[in-house]
Amino acid sequence: MEAAFSSSQCSYEEYKETADWLLAHTEQRPKVAIICGSGLGGLADLLADKTVFPYQDIPRFPTSTVPGHAGQLVFGRLQGRECVCMQGRFHFYEGYNIHTVTYPVRVFFLLGVETLIVTNAAGGLNGSYNLGDIMLIKDHINMPGFAGQNPLCGHNDDRFGLRFSCMSDAYDRELRALAKQTAKEQGCDGFLQEGVYCMLAGPSFETIAECKALQMLGADAVGMSTVPEVVVARHCGLRVLGLSLITNNVVSDYDCVEKANHEEVLRTAQHRTQDLQRLVSHLIAKI
Numbered sequence: 001m002e003a004a005f006s007s008s009q010c011s012y013e014e015y016k017e018t019a020d021w022l023l024a025h026t027e028q029r030p031k032v033a034i035i036c037g038s039g040l041g042g043l044a045d046l047l048a049d050k051t052v053f054p055y056q057d058i059p060r061f062p063t064s065t066v067p068g069h070a071g072q073l074v075f076g077r078l079q080g081r082e083c084v085c086m087q088g089r090f091h092f093y094e095g096y097n098i099h100t101v102t103y104p105v106r107v108f109f110l111l112g113v114e115t116l117i118v119t120n121a122a123g124g125l126n127g128s129y130n131l132g133d134i135m136l137i138k139d140h141i142n143m144p145g146f147a148g149q150n151p152l153c154g155h156n157d158d159r160f161g162l163r164f165s166c167m168s169d170a171y172d173r174e175l176r177a178l179a180k181q182t183a184k185e186q187g188c189d190g191f192l193q194e195g196v197y198c199m200l201a202g203p204s205f206e207t208i209a210e211c212k213a214l215q216m217l218g219a220d221a222v223g224m225s226t227v228p229e230v231v232v233a234r235h236c237g238l239r240v241l242g243l244s245l246i247t248n249n250v251v252s253d254y255d256c257v258e259k260a261n262h263e264e265v266l267r268t269a270q271h272r273t274q275d276l277q278r279l280v281s282h283l284i285a286k287i
């Protein structure tokens with residue numbers, strides 16, 4: 001499977017083949033898609049009337065390799081609303097090319113999805129953030145994009161979107177307002193933040209000098225995902241809401257003995273995951 005994705009972009013017909021297969025295998029027609037981040041795949045378990053497709057069963061779909069990522073597409077209802085959840089996403093650091101990382105987003109578009117909700121586990125760069133805070137993503141810094149890894153590089157297919165895609169409005173203002181209102185209603189507003197997410201390619205965590213640099217650039221949280229999917233989603237006109245669970249504080253002080261580790265990320269995710277799930281499901285009911 002990986003070999004088929006290793007070199008280049010996919011054609012419209014390839015995405016279409018995947019989408020048509022899914023449409024033929026479920027009667028659900030979700031308008032909302034959710035990409036679940038590290039340790040946040042539990043959201044998909046809350047769906048009612050589920051239809052589950054392991055990635056390896058879906059034609060042309062890539063497969064997931066990280067612990068904490070189940071690797072399946074789940075169709076179902078959340079608060080009565082049809083949605084489709086990616087339980088396990090594809091990361092650039094796994095060795096996938098940037099087009100493969102974003103493959104599912106164009107499939108969602110061809111399924112008729114109009115809104116994409118992305119969640120991730122991120123390191124807090126902003127000194128006022130606490131572990132377990134939920135950050136609404138207001139904007140992003142596409143660091144791999146700076147380095148030439150933008151998923152829109154290559155031939156542009158107008159059936160998806162324009163050659164030059166606007167990103168100044170990537171994170172939908174209305175959806176963010178709705179999320180804030182929902183957080184208030186759900187009693188989550190005490191740990192809701194709003195800030196800038198910076199993506200690094202990973203898989204190594206940030207050095208202290210890198211953290212200081214990112215803080216200077218205005219980033220509030222840092223992670224290894226989300227941005228490529230959002231870029232592709234905006235290109236094809238999907239509305240986007242992004243949520244980061246702050247699962248670790250990055251080390252930006254040379255005297256600090258703490259070290260970043262993936263276990264801490266998964267532990268914190270587990271702790272606040274219910275709140276995040278509640279927020280997302282109540283939010284979906286309002287979209």
Ligand SMILES: *[C@@H]1O[C@H](CO)[C@@H](O)[C@H](O)[C@H]1NC(C)=O
Pocket residue numbers: 126127128129193194195220
């Ligand atoms: C950190 O977050 C707070 C609260 O959201 C915000 O007011 C502030 O501008 C952010 N940035 C820095 C550098 O503190």
